Amino acid sequence: MLFVILEVASFVMLFQYNNYQGSVWFTSANYLTGKVLAIGSEVQSYFNLTTVNRQLTERNVYLEQRVRMLDDRLRKAVGDSAIKAFSQPDSIPRLISAKVIENSISKTDNFITLDKGTSDGVHPDMGVISGTGVVGIVYMASSNFSVVIPVLNSKSNISCSIAGRDYFGYLHWDGGSPQIAYLEDIPRHARFRLHDKIVTSGYSSVFPKGVMVGEILHVFNSSDGLSYRIQLRLSTDFSRLRDVCVIDDVQMLEQRKLMKAASDSIKARD
Numbered sequence: 001m002l003f004v005i006l007e008v009a010s011f012v013m014l015f016q017y018n019n020y021q022g023s024v025w026f027t028s029a030n031y032l033t034g035k036v037l038a039i040g041s042e043v044q045s046y047f048n049l050t051t052v053n054r055q056l057t058e059r060n061v062y063l064e065q066r067v068r069m070l071d072d073r074l075r076k077a078v079g080d081s082a083i084k085a086f087s088q089p090d091s092i093p094r095l096i097s098a099k100v101i102e103n104s105i106s107k108t109d110n111f112i113t114l115d116k117g118t119s120d121g122v123h124p125d126m127g128v129i130s131g132t133g134v135v136g137i138v139y140m141a142s143s144n145f146s147v148v149i150p151v152l153n154s155k156s157n158i159s160c161s162i163a164g165r166d167y168f169g170y171l172h173w174d175g176g177s178p179q180i181a182y183l184e185d186i187p188r189h190a191r192f193r194l195h196d197k198i199v200t201s202g203y204s205s206v207f208p209k210g211v212m213v214g215e216i217l218h219v220f221n222s223s224d225g226l227s228y229r230i231q232l233r234l235s236t237d238f239s240r241l242r243d244v245c246v247i248d249d250v251q252m253l254e255q256r257k258l259m260k261a262a263s264d265s266i267k268a269r270d
Contacts, residue, residue, distance in 0.1 A: 093249035133235035
């Protein structure tokens, strides 16, 4: 112990009373400290990737909806209604961020479980999207969790259209590759090209218009020959799905309630 104490004292005197040795010590200490801080920063950044990824997903979804809304306004603004179109209030829905805690892609009827439920504002029949496109529709929800019927489910039936052309059909998945789905009932007089984008049509009370779905790969005739059947590559990679957003749109909720009331009224008359 005496030897260690004397060694420490000698080093202190060496670096304190000699300029050259002191500068070497100062430079080395700064380098070592910088390395330690850099490693600590990288470790902290790694553990913050989940939060950053969630924020990027939310921001991407928000910007997609913003572009869609501005595009619609631009179309309406051609003519005398320009001032009126641009003076309308924003109608971007609230997004509830959620994380995928269970997922499957190899079954005929796949399901996704999210870590958000009714206590977070998630309810059945709400649309679920990711930063790259459509995911599915909330099927059931408890207080803290919810189950989603994704596009990769034989019972999924989402109204979609060809971007910029407004011809619409219904999205189905026949099993097999999780990257391939089909758009049914596209009319024979429709005009489109390969690699055109497929987006949500806005004709349902679940998804707003213009959410990305995929792009056209091939075109086939329907089984009865009266329409087209379009094969498309999905924009959402379900095998790597982690962060999603649930669409909480007040206007859509009002529309669903009105449709349900109309349906109940018709049933009561029958």
